[in-house]
Amino acid sequence: MFSSIRSRYERPPSSGASRMPPWGPQPSLPPWKQIGPIAELYLLYCDSQPLPLFCRNRFLASLHDRDVEVTLAIIALGIRFTNSYSNTENDISVVNGYAEAARGLVMKRVSEGPVEISTLQCLCLLSLVDFTNGNTHRSSIHSSLAMNLAQCANLGLKPRTATSPTTLEERRRCFWSICLLKRLHGADFSILDLPDVGRPPFPDSPPRPPRAMSPGPSSLEARRSEMQDQGIIAYVIMLSETFGRIARYVRLRGRPGKVPPWSPESEYSKILALQMDLETRMPLTHRFxxxxxxxxxxEELQANREYWGPWFLNQFMYHTILCLLNHPLLLSLSLRTFRNTIPEIFLQHTSDLISSHTTWIIHFINYFEEKSFLVSDPLLGYSAAVVATIELQLSFTDDAAIREEKRTRFSKCVKFVQQIGEKWPHMARMAQRLLHLEDAVSATYQSDPGAQNQSLIIDLSRFWDILEYSSNSDSDSARRLFGDSLFAGPPLAMAEVSQTSPLPAPTRLITPVSGPSNLPSQSLHSDVGFAGAQDYPDDSLVVPQQLALPTDDDISILATNFFSQGQEFLRGGDSWENIGNF
Structure with a gap:
């Protein structure tokens, strides 16, 4: 198959900066007249969206000198943005053909040597290709292999021999791209895991494009200029540490801890504190x-994607962290053992954060549509999917105005994920999962609380399929990678009724009819902040309670307790109205 999609080409003479593989002739590449435009598309739509692997100013000129496996991996990503690509089975096969050729070369390099910086760059690119194709296990293997090789080679340390500035820059770009890749994909990773490697400087970043009306800094920016600006890419890397922690928090699936979330010792409070600490280090120039x-x-946005790509990634990570931390479903599950002591101020705090930060994501989606800005970073699609699950859950209410607004916002998020899915297969599957979730949850809902079928439960596994970004298509990924002697099959999903319900609305003097639909006029963010998979049967989410078998609480939830009509969180005699008010 691969030979049918490429033509024979012998690389032109190079400056000798790249050695030929010692095991034989290099594989064929497309003609360079085809590689060049694809590489330009990679630079436009993939560089720093999310991985800042290469020096932009020499990227195109250095293509002839780069090892073949890197060029093949670049093609596997960049070709998605050609006009002829349509995410069909044939197009995906073309992408996979280039990726497999690169994989064969890079794995042979790892086993036989010499391992070069290009080896680690290729592993990062292949990890991204695999992840977006739903091969999450193999993606993790590639990124972990890159991390181990970086540690063995002391990639974080400055070489003792004379090295060009470009090589030094690509070394640290590769180091931080590996870290970023592990964190964005939810790995249990910290910079402290690499004590022997050191910590190189952050990569160079493009400056913020000047404003058309006032190209100089504003008076407020001038007053804040004493804060050192490390560059937008540096702040993406910093924030990715919190993003990695929130991914691990989500994997707990709302299991109650020993302390309530409002305790300073809770993971909730620690993540929030880390988020706020990072915000204090963010200079004004990169804020909203x-x-x-x-x-x-x-035109200006498109011409300066090298800045706006990581800038939007930074914004979406910031808001997504707070949306996940205060997700109504996760919080209601985590508060099961603290239902008698929930303070009113905590309810108001979480309610305000969800309202604000989901609205910010919706605002940016509207902005992209207004400006016809092509979003190429798949992580932004995940952010929209997270917001979609929140809007879907909050849409089940008797208030017609709120219901209509939440359904509109849900549909907007799904459409946005679908658009990103035109380039990235895992986002196309994510959009399908959102639609299946909508159909299945709607099937258990009745507007009349008195008519609610008490025997229906909601299987929460579909929520986890969306919220746990790094576990997307996990069972299918394992089946493709492991043989019969290792593959144990997916875990049995047995249903159980969870003793929980939605959090109550905090007590307010004036309750708005609906949440804000436009950009918030006042918020911490606007002033100083950062701003095929396996198909399921349509009725698989609805399970008769009499067939339920005991298992973990994270599997399912009683339908009448999931929707906003649930009358009681407590199973004793106390009601929500008597909790937390002074």
């Missing part, structure tokens, strides 16, 4: 207000 997005033309 100075960006002056409303005055940026589509």
């Amino acid at each position: 207000k100075p960006a002056n997005l409303s005055d940026r033309s589509p």
Whole structure:
């Protein structure tokens, strides 16, 4: 198959910066007249969206000198953005053909040597290709292998021999790309896991494009100029540490801890504190207000994607962390053992955060549509999917205005994920899962609380399929990778009624009819902040209670307790109205 999609080509003479593989002739590549435009598309839509692997100023000129496996992996990503690519089975086969050729070369390099910086770069690219194709296990193997090789080679340390500035820059770009890859894909990883490697400087970043109306810094920016600016890519890397922690928090699936979330010792409070600490290190120049997005033309945004790509990634990570930390489903599950002592101020705190940060994600989605900005970073699709699960859960209410608004926002998120899915297969599957979730949850809902079928339960596994980003298509990925002697099959999903219900609304003097639909006029963010998979039967989410078997609480939830009509969180005699009010 692969030979049918490429033509024979012998690489032109190079400057000798790259050695030929010692095991024989290199594989064929497409003609360089085809590689060049694809590499330009990679630079435009993939570089720093999310991985900042290469030096932009020499990327195109260095293609002839790069090892073949890197070029093949670059093609496997960049070809998705050609006009002819449509994410069909044939197009996916083309992508996989280039990726498999690169994989064969890089694995042979790892086993026989010499391992070069290009080896680690290729492993990062292949990890991204595999992850977006749903091969999450193999993706993890590639990124972990890259991490181990980086540790063995002391990649984080400055070489003692004379090295060009470009080589030094690509070394640290590779180091931080590996870290970023592990964190964004939810690995249990910390910089402390690499005590012998050291910590190189952050990669160079492009400056923020000047404002058309006022190219110089504003007076407020000038007053804040004493804060050192490490560059937008550095702040993406910093925030990815919190993103990795929230991914591990989500994998707990709301299991109650020993202390309540409002305790300073809880993981909830620690993540929130880390988020706020990172925000204090964010200079004003990279925040929302100075960006002056409303005055940026589509042409200006497109011409400066090297800055706006990581800038939007930073924004979406910031808001997604807070959406996941305060997700109504996760919180209601985690508060099961503290139902008698929930303070009113905590309810107001979480309610306000969810309202604000889901609205920010919706605002950016509207902005992309208004500016016709092509979003190429798949992580932004995950952020929209997280918001979609929140909007779906909150849409089940008797208030017609709220219901209509939440359904509109849900549909907007799904459409956004579908658009990103035109380039990335795992996002296409994510959109399908959202639609299946909508159909299945809706099947258990009745607007009349008195008519609610008490025997219906909601299987929460579909929520975890969406919220646990790194576990997307996990069982299918394992089946493709492991043989019969290792593969144990997916875990049995047995249903159990969970003793929980939605959190109550906090007591307010004036309760708005619906949440904000436009950009918030005042918020911490706007002032100083950062701003095929396996198909399921349509009725698989609805399970008769009499067939339920005991298992973990994270499997299912009683339908009448999931929807906003649930009358009681407590199973004793106390009601929500008597909790937490002064």
